[in-house]
Amino acid sequence: MTAANRKSGFRIFLMSFMLVMMNISLAHAELDLSLKSGTIEKLPIAITTFFPEGGADREIAQDMPRVINDNLERTGLFEPMNPRAFIQSVDSIQKDGIRFAEWRAINVQTLVTGVLQKSDDGRTRVEFRLWDVFSEQQLSGMAYTTTKDNWRRIAHIISDDIYKRLTGEESYFDSRIVYVSETGPANMRIKRLAIMDQDGANHNYLTDGSTLVLTPRFSPNQQMITYLAYYNNKPRVYLYDIDTGRQRVLGDFPGMTFSPRFSPDGRNVIMSMMRDGNSDIYIMDLSSKRVNQITNHLAIDTSPSFSPDGKQVVFESDRGGSQQLYVMDATGANPQRITFGAGRYANPVWSPRGDLIAFTRMFKGEFYIGVIRPDGSGERLLTTAYHVEGPTWSPNGRVLAYFKEIPVGAGGNSRQTRVYTVDLTGFNERRVPTPVDGSDPAWSPLNP
Amino acid sequence: MNAAATIEKAPFIDRDDVRRAMRRAGELKWGLLLSILFHVGVVAVGFMGLPYLKRDTIVIQDSIAVTLVSADSVSENPQAPPPAKTQKRPPQNTAPEPPRRIMPTVATDTPPSPLAPQRPETQIITPIDNPPLVAPPARKPVFEKPVPEEAPPEQQQENFQSLLRNLMPDEPQSQASETHDNPDEAQESSFLTNFQQSVTADEMGALRSQLSGCWSVQAGARFAEDLIVPLRIFVNRDRSVRNIEIMERGRYNSDTFYRAAADSAVRAIYRCNPLALPADKYDLWKTIVIRFDPSGML
Numbered sequence: 070m071t072a073a074n075r076k077s078g079f080r081i082f083l084m085s086f087m088l089v090m091m092n093i094s095l096a097h098a099e100l101d102l103s104l105k106s107g108t109i110e111k112l113p114i115a116i117t118t119f120f121p122e123g124g125a126d127r128e129i130a131q132d133m134p135r136v137i138n139d140n141l142e143r144t145g146l147f148e149p150m151n152p153r154a155f156i157q158s159v160d161s162i163q164k165d166g167i168r169f170a171e172w173r174a175i176n177v178q179t180l181v182t183g184v185l186q187k188s189d190d191g192r193t194r195v196e197f198r199l200w201d202v203f204s205e206q207q208l209s210g211m212a213y214t215t216t217k218d219n220w221r222r223i224a225h226i227i228s229d230d231i232y233k234r235l236t237g238e239e240s241y242f243d244s245r246i247v248y249v250s251e252t253g254p255a256n257m258r259i260k261r262l263a264i265m266d267q268d269g270a271n272h273n274y275l276t277d278g279s280t281l282v283l284t285p286r287f288s289p290n291q292q293m294i295t296y297l298a299y300y301n302n303k304p305r306v307y308l309y310d311i312d313t314g315r316q317r318v319l320g321d322f323p324g325m326t327f328s329p330r331f332s333p334d335g336r337n338v339i340m341s342m343m344r345d346g347n348s349d350i351y352i353m354d355l356s357s358k359r360v361n362q363i364t365n366h367l368a369i370d371t372s373p374s375f376s377p378d379g380k381q382v383v384f385e386s387d388r389g390g391s392q393q394l395y396v397m398d399a400t401g402a403n404p405q406r407i408t409f410g411a412g413r414y415a416n417p418v419w420s421p422r423g424d425l426i427a428f429t430r431m432f433k434g435e436f437y438i439g440v441i442r443p444d445g446s447g448e449r450l451l452t453t454a455y456h457v458e459g460p461t462w463s464p465n466g467r468v469l470a471y472f473k474e475i476p477v478g479a480g481g482n483s484r485q486t487r488v489y490t491v492d493l494t495g496f497n498e499r500r501v502p503t504p505v506d507g508s509d510p511a512w513s514p515l516n517p
Numbered sequence: 518m519n520a521a522a523t524i525e526k527a528p529f530i531d532r533d534d535v536r537r538a539m540r541r542a543g544e545l546k547w548g549l550l551l552s553i554l555f556h557v558g559v560v561a562v563g564f565m566g567l568p569y570l571k572r573d574t575i576v577i578q579d580s581i582a583v584t585l586v587s588a589d590s591v592s593e594n595p596q597a598p599p600p601a602k603t604q605k606r607p608p609q610n611t612a613p614e615p616p617r618r619i620m621p622t623v624a625t626d627t628p629p630s631p632l633a634p635q636r637p638e639t640q641i642i643t644p645i646d647n648p649p650l651v652a653p654p655a656r657k658p659v660f661e662k663p664v665p666e667e668a669p670p671e672q673q674q675e676n677f678q679s680l681l682r683n684l685m686p687d688e689p690q691s692q693a694s695e696t697h698d699n700p701d702e703a704q705e706s707s708f709l710t711n712f713q714q715s716v717t718a719d720e721m722g723a724l725r726s727q728l729s730g731c732w733s734v735q736a737g738a739r740f741a742e743d744l745i746v747p748l749r750i751f752v753n754r755d756r757s758v759r760n761i762e763i764m765e766r767g768r769y770n771s772d773t774f775y776r777a778a779a780d781s782a783v784r785a786i787y788r789c790n791p792l793a794l795p796a797d798k799y800d801l802w803k804t805i806v807i808r809f810d811p812s813g814m815l
Contacts, residue, residue, distance in 0.1 A: 107732030
C-alpha cells in the first residue's frame with residue numbers, strides 16, 4: 070500500500086468516525102427548556118367524607134372532612150371542591166379503588182380519602198390518605214387512634230399533614246388562640262381570658278371576669294399564659310397555669326408591670342416596668358426570680374418581643390421623638406431604630422420563622438397592621454381599619470391574628486370588637502368566630 | 518419555375534424556420550422560466566431572508582430554548598444518572614414522612630379536656646397497591662457501558678473511580694445544562710442545531726405556553742428563588758408522556774419545599790399530557806429536560 074493510499078484510508082476512517090459520533094450525539098440529544106411562568110391559582114382538592122367501618126361513628130365520618138375542608142379553604146391556598154361535583158362515591162372508592170380519571174374529569178388535582186374504624190378497645194382509628202390525581206400516587210398516609218371525642222384534634226392534625234405535604238411549609242391548624250373576651254357597655258366592660266382552637270371551636274373561659282385582663286401570651290410549651298391583670302386596680306403581670314387553672318403574680322415589683330412575653334425557651338419573661346414615671350424593659354428568670362434591667366432611657370421603652378433565636382429583642386420607644394420600633398441585643402446593647410415612617414408604631418412581635426416583625430401603625434387617625442424585616446427594610450401594610458391592633462403570629466409565621474374594632478349602632482356610638490386573621494399576602498382576611506366580642510388574641514405554638 | 522421553386526421551397530424554409538423558431542422559443546421558455554424562478558427566489562430571499570438562517574438567528578437570540586446535549590457528554594458525565602434512576606418513583610419515595618410528634622399511647626377513655634389537648638396515637642400507613650400511571654421507560658442503551666470481564670489492574674482502578682463519580686450527586690450535570698445562558702455555549706448548541714433539523718422558537722413557545730397553563734403555582738411559596746425543579750421527561754412518539762424523572766432526587770427526599778414544588782411540576786406535565794410538540798421531530802424531543810423556575814413569579 071502506498072503512502073497516499075494509507076493517507077486517504079485514514080481520512081475515510083476519520084470521516085466515518087466523525088459521522089458516527091455525530092449521529093450518536095444527535096440521536097441522544099435532549100431538548101432543554103426553562104419554564105418561568107405558570108398560573109398562580111389555588112390548588113383544587115377534593116376531600117371525600119370518610120368511610121365508616123364496623124360501627125364507627127357516621128357523624129364524625131362526615132364532620133372530620135368538613136373541618137379539614139374549612140381549614141384548607143381558610144388558608145387561601147386551596148380550593149376544596151364541592152362534594153356534589155364528585156363522580157365516584159365513597160363506597161365505590163372502598164370497593165373498587167380510586168378511579169383517578171373520574172377525579173381528573175372534575176379538575177381535581179389532589180384527593181383526600183379516609184376510613185373510620187372502631188378499634189377493639191372502643192377507641193376510634195382514623196386513617197387518611199392524600200393522593201396526587203395526575204401521577205396517581207399516594208402522597209401521604211397516616212392513621213390515628215384516640216378517643217371519639219378527640220376527633221376535631223385529629224382533623225386538625227390531618228389538615229396539618231396535607232398542608233405540609235402540598236406546600237412544603239410547616240402548618241398551624243393544630244394550635245389554639247387565647248384572647249380577651251369582652252361583654253357589657255364601654256364604661257363597664259367585663260374582660261375575661263378565653264381559649265379556643267384556631268378555628269374558634271372548643272371555646273372555654275379561663276377567668277371569671279372579676280378582674281380586668283389584657284395582653285395574654287402563650288409560653289412556648291403552652292402550659293402557661295402570661296398576661297396583665299388589674300387586681301385591686303393595680304396592673305401587674307400574672308402567670309396562668311392551663312393544667313391547674315392557678316394564677317399567680319409574677320414577682321413583687323415596686324412599680325406596675327405590663328406587656329409581658331415569654332422568651333423562646335420559656336425560661337424568662339420579658340416585660341416593661343414603670344418606675345418613677347418612666348418605663349423600661351426588664352427580663353425575669355422564672356426559676357431564680359432574678360430580674361435584669363436591659364434598657365435605661367428617659368424615654369418610654371415598652372412592648373418587647375424576642376427574636377426566635379433569643380438573641381435579639383424588638384421593642385417600641387419614643388426616644389427618637391416619636392413612637393418607633395427598635396431592635397437591640399437581648400443584653401440591651403446596640404439598639405437600632407428600624408422604622409422611620411410617618412405616624413406611630415406599636416406592638417412589635419417577631420415572627421416564629423424570624424424573617425419578619427409584625428406591628429401596629431397609627432397614621433392620620435387610621436390603624437394598620439403591617440410587617441417589616443428586622444433590618445428595617447421591606448415594610449408592608451397588610452390591613453387597615455378604624456381600629457386594628459395587637460398582631461400575633463400563627464405557629465408557621467404565615468398568618469397574623471389581630472383584633473378589629475368598628476363603630477356600630479345608631480350614630481356609631483357603640484363598638485364591635487372581633488378577632489380576625491390575615492395572611493402575608495394581605496388578601497385573605499378572615500374572621501375567627503367568637504361567642505361575644507374579643508380582643509388581644511395570642512396564637513399558641515403547635516400543640517405538643 | 519422560380520415561382521414553383523419558391524413555392525416548393527417556401528414551405529420547407531418555413532417549416533425549418535418554424536421548427537427553429539419553436540426550438541428557440543422552447544429554449545427561451547426554459548430560460549424565461551428559470552429566470553422567473555431565480556428572480557422570484559431572489560425576491561423571496563430579499564423579503565424573508567434565508568429561512569434556515571433566520572431560524573438560526575432566533576435560536577441564537579433565544580438561546581434558552583434549545584440545548585443539545587450530546588450522548589457522549591452525557592455518558593461520560595460522572596454525574597449522569599444511572600439507568601435505574603430513570604424508573605418511576607419507587608414506592609418508598611412516596612411513603613409518607615414520619616409524624617412530627619408521636620405520643621406512644623393514649624390509654625384513657627375519659628373525654629379529653631379542651632384545656633389540655635390529648636395527642637392521638639400516630640401510625641404511618643404505607644401506600645396501597647398503587648400501579649404507576651405509565652410503564653417505566655426502557656433502559657437507555659447509551660448509558661450502558663460493557664464492563665470487561667478481566668480488566669487490567671490500572672483499568673480496575675479507573676473503573677472504580679468512574680463508579681465513584683457515578684455515585685456522586687447530580688449537580689454538575691444540571692450545572693452543565695444550566696450554562697445555556699453562556700453565549701459560547703449557546704452558539705455551540707445552535708451550531709449543532711443548525712446542522713440538523715431544529716425545534717424552532719415557535720415550537721418551543723407552543724410547548725412553553727401549554728405548560729404554563731398546566732402549572733399551578735401557589736402564591737407566597739417560600740424560598741421561591743431556590744426552587745428551580747429540573748425534570749427529565751421521556752416522551753412517546755405519539756407525544757404522550759412515558760415517564761418523568763425528578764433529576765435532583767436527593768433534594769426531593771430531604772427538602773419539603775422542594776418536594777412540594779417538584780410534585781407540582783410533575784402534576785403540570787401530566788396535566789398537559791400529550792405535550793404540544795412538532796410531530797415530525799421525534800428524535801429531538803423524545804427526552805426533554807424542563808426546568809420549572811418560579812423565581813420570577815412570586
